[in-house]
Amino acid sequence: MREILIPVLYLVASFLFIYGIKGLGSPLKAVKANQLSALGMLLAIVATLLVKDIVSFEYILIGLVVGSGIGALLAYTVKMTDMPQMVGLLNGFGGGASAIVAFAELLIRLHNAEANPSQIADFLNLKSGLTIQLSIIIGGVTFTGSLIAFGKLQGIVTGKVVKLPGHNILNILLLAGAVALIVFSSIYPGDLNAYYVSLAVALILGIMLVLPIGGADMPVAISLLNSYSGLAAAATGFVINNEMLIIAGALVGASGVILTNIMCKAMNRSLMNVLLGGWANAAASGGADAQTEKKTVKSVDSEEAAMLFSVASNVVIVPGYGMAVAQAQHTVKELMDNLEKKGVNVRFAIHPVAGRMPGHMNILLAEANIPYDKLLALEDINDDFKNTDISLIIGANDVVNPAARNNPQSTIYGMPILNVDYSKTVVIIKRSMASGYAGIENDLFYNDNSLMYFGDAKDALVKLNNELKNL
Amino acid sequence: MGTEIFALLYIFVLASFVGFELITKVPPTLHTPLMSGSNAISGITIVGALIAAGHNDTMAQILGMVAVIFATINVVGGYLVTDRMLKMFKKK
Numbered sequence: 001m002r003e004i005l006i007p008v009l010y011l012v013a014s015f016l017f018i019y020g021i022k023g024l025g026s027p028l029k030a031v032k033a034n035q036l037s038a039l040g041m042l043l044a045i046v047a048t049l050l051v052k053d054i055v056s057f058e059y060i061l062i063g064l065v066v067g068s069g070i071g072a073l074l075a076y077t078v079k080m081t082d083m084p085q086m087v088g089l090l091n092g093f094g095g096g097a098s099a100i101v102a103f104a105e106l107l108i109r110l111h112n113a114e115a116n117p118s119q120i121a122d123f124l125n126l127k128s129g130l131t132i133q134l135s136i137i138i139g140g141v142t143f144t145g146s147l148i149a150f151g152k153l154q155g156i157v158t159g160k161v162v163k164l165p166g167h168n169i170l171n172i173l174l175l176a177g178a179v180a181l182i183v184f185s186s187i188y189p190g191d192l193n194a195y196y197v198s199l200a201v202a203l204i205l206g207i208m209l210v211l212p213i214g215g216a217d218m219p220v221a222i223s224l225l226n227s228y229s230g231l232a233a234a235a236t237g238f239v240i241n242n243e244m245l246i247i248a249g250a251l252v253g254a255s256g257v258i259l260t261n262i263m264c265k266a267m268n269r270s271l272m273n274v275l276l277g278g279w280a281n282a283a284a285s286g287g288a289d290a291q292t293e294k295k296t297v298k299s300v301d302s303e304e305a306a307m308l309f310s311v312a313s314n315v316v317i318v319p320g321y322g323m324a325v326a327q328a329q330h331t332v333k334e335l336m337d338n339l340e341k342k343g344v345n346v347r348f349a350i351h352p353v354a355g356r357m358p359g360h361m362n363i364l365l366a367e368a369n370i371p372y373d374k375l376l377a378l379e380d381i382n383d384d385f386k387n388t389d390i391s392l393i394i395g396a397n398d399v400v401n402p403a404a405r406n407n408p409q410s411t412i413y414g415m416p417i418l419n420v421d422y423s424k425t426v427v428i429i430k431r432s433m434a435s436g437y438a439g440i441e442n443d444l445f446y447n448d449n450s451l452m453y454f455g456d457a458k459d460a461l462v463k464l465n466n467e468l469k470n471l
Numbered sequence: 472m473g474t475e476i477f478a479l480l481y482i483f484v485l486a487s488f489v490g491f492e493l494i495t496k497v498p499p500t501l502h503t504p505l506m507s508g509s510n511a512i513s514g515i516t517i518v519g520a521l522i523a524a525g526h527n528d529t530m531a532q533i534l535g536m537v538a539v540i541f542a543t544i545n546v547v548g549g550y551l552v553t554d555r556m557l558k559m560f561k562k563k
Contacts, residue, residue: 017512017515018489018493020508020512021490021493021494021497021505021508021509021512022493022496024497024501024504024505024508025493025496025497025498026498027498027500027501027557027560027562028562030501030504030557030560031554031557031558034504034508034550034553034554034557035554037508037511037512037550038511038550038554041511041512041514041515041517041546041550044515044517044518045517045518045521048517048518048521048522049521049525051521051522051525053522053525053526054521054522054525054526055525055526055527056525056527056532057525059524059525059532059533059535059536059539060521060524060525060535060536060539062536062539063520063524063535063536063537063538063539063540063543064539064543066540066543067539067540067541067542067543067544067546067547068543068547070540070543070544070548071543071544071545071546071547071548071549071551072547072548072551074544074548074552075547075548075549075550075551075552075555076551076555078552080556083503083507083552083556086507086548086552087503087506087507087510090507090510090511090544090545090548090549091510091513093514093541093542093544093545093548094510094513094514094516094541094542094545096538096541097514097516097517097520097538097539097541097542097545098516098519100520100534100535100537100538100541101516101519101520101523101534101535101538102519103534104519104520104523104526104530104531104534104535104538105519105523105531107528107530107531107534108523108526108528108531111528111531127475127476131476222506223506226506226509226510226513229510229513230509230512230513232513232516233513233514233515233516234483236516236519237479238476238479238483239519240518240519240522241475241479242518242519243479243482244515244518245515245516245518245519246479246482246483246486247482247486248512248513248515249483249513249515249516250482250483250484250486250487250489250490251486251487251489251490251493251494251509251512252490252509252510252512252513253487253490254486254487254488254489254490254491254494255490255494255505255506255509256506256509257491258491258494258495259494259502259505259506262499262502350499350500352499357502357503357506358499358502358503358505358506359499359500359501359502359503359504359505359506360503362499362500362501362502362503363503363504363556363559366500366556366559366560366561367559369559369561371561371562371563372500372560372561372562373562373563374563375500377498377499377500
């Protein structure tokens with residue numbers, strides 16, 4: 001009976017995972033699709049508990065209860081602004097679990113081989129050596145890499161580019177070592193020490209790979225680690241011969257690869273450049289971007305800004321990481337309401353790499369009850385800036401720098417940007433004249449149609465809202 | 472080894488293609504829930520963790536239990552937080 005029931009349930013679960021991803025094609029279907037995907041996971045767990053190799057349930061029960069408690073606590077308490085850290089942490093747990101499962105499976109196989117020496121090749125062979133090593137290495141890299149990414153986003157580990165002397169050479173050596181260990185274990189699958197060594201190599205490699213990635217490049221790192229966590233699960237599927245794990249892992253692997261690609265394109269940089277921390281280095285050396293001439297900016301106070309907004313008919317708001325840091329999304333919503341009461345058409349322009357993970361701005365604005373059809377992607381809004389009265393920049397910098405369009409010497413030249421400078425007036429809320437992540441000057445601030453409105457994003461918006469109400 | 476690993480590789484390749492096709496259609500506004508949701512799916516490794524935790528080898532059991540904890544955090548945390556986020560998306 002269970003010989004049929006288990007694979008059937010696994011098949012249904014695989015279908016639900018695919019359906020769950022498909023449902024994310026539209027925000028209207030997504031809630032239900034995600035719940036069906038969760039149902040698939042439940043079926044997979046129930047089916048697994050029927051497996052006849054499972055002889056005791058104490059450890060399982062402890063694991064499920066502790067894990068569910070921690071998982072639910074994290075899910076319900078995390079702030080939306082902290083979602084990048086949350087996803088980073090969850091990636092790490094997934095990757096870590098895959099590596100541990102591979103190790104446990106190895107111990108079971110060694111145990112079985114010892115008990116049945118005549119059938120040793122059934123338990124320890126080229127496939128077991130190869131796949132267990134892959135699973136340990138991908139899972140191990142995902143685990144420590146995600147923890148470092150979490151630390152960087154949480155501010156525990158510095159968000160700066162960290163590079164040891166000979167960092168890249170060390171990484172290449174570690175990678176070569178990992179490959180050599182995979183080959184070794186494919187030939188000598190019964191040598192336990194090789195797996196310990198590769199676990200150590202993987203854990204170090206994970207740290208080394210993420211350390212050089214700078215704060216604002218985290219969307220790429222998180223996407224890539226997301227992909228790794230899927231590949232680790234798929235590798236575990238190869239270890240325990242489970243098609244469902246391979247399907248689920250491949251889906252996640254593909255998702256991470258696509259997001260990584262979108263993020264890199266949105267910065268006009270190669271994946272290698274991001275991984276090696278190249279941009280920040282180029283910017284640190286200054287070079288062609290150094291400005292020598294003294295230029296002046298025009299600034300406004302809250303009262304003047306409110307006057308401008310009250311006579312506008314089309315406003316586009318461009319949020320960036322600064323909005324998340326200031327937790328200003330609800331104040332932004334108030335501004336939208338105040339402006340709409342005055343008959344102003346308000347929309348939002350979201351750059352793909354705004355924030356610290358793909359879609360970061362969208363969930364913050366959704367949290368503040370801003371309808372998602374007001375949020376427009378770069379390609380959908382860019383031609384409309386010339387019909388816009390005011391573009392309001394909140395905590396964004398490099399993604400609105402016109403140098404990306406007109407200065408071939410700039411490090412960000414060629415990066416797709418939001419063409420806010422084409423609108424009649426640009427109001428920029430910013431704490432100071434400090435440069436953005438790329439470390440370069442932003443010519444936008446000095447344009448004739450640009451007005452700086454200095455202050456913390458939230459304070460500045462609160463003042464603006466008060467003035468608007470008084471008008 | 473032989474045909475078995477290739478059958479699994481075929482599944483891997485085909486599932487990757489399905490993934491690429493579906494995920495390119497996910498709108499940018501849902502990219503964060505896509506990450507947390509797919510993240511929860513990668514917790515499928517819980518299947519292997521359960522088998523190890525229920526085994527009669529003590530060392531495998533202990534490792535399995537740790538893996539079950541990790542994978543369950545991934546699964547429960549991932550699905551719940553995705554649900555929380557998706558419910559915030561409203562149309563005008």
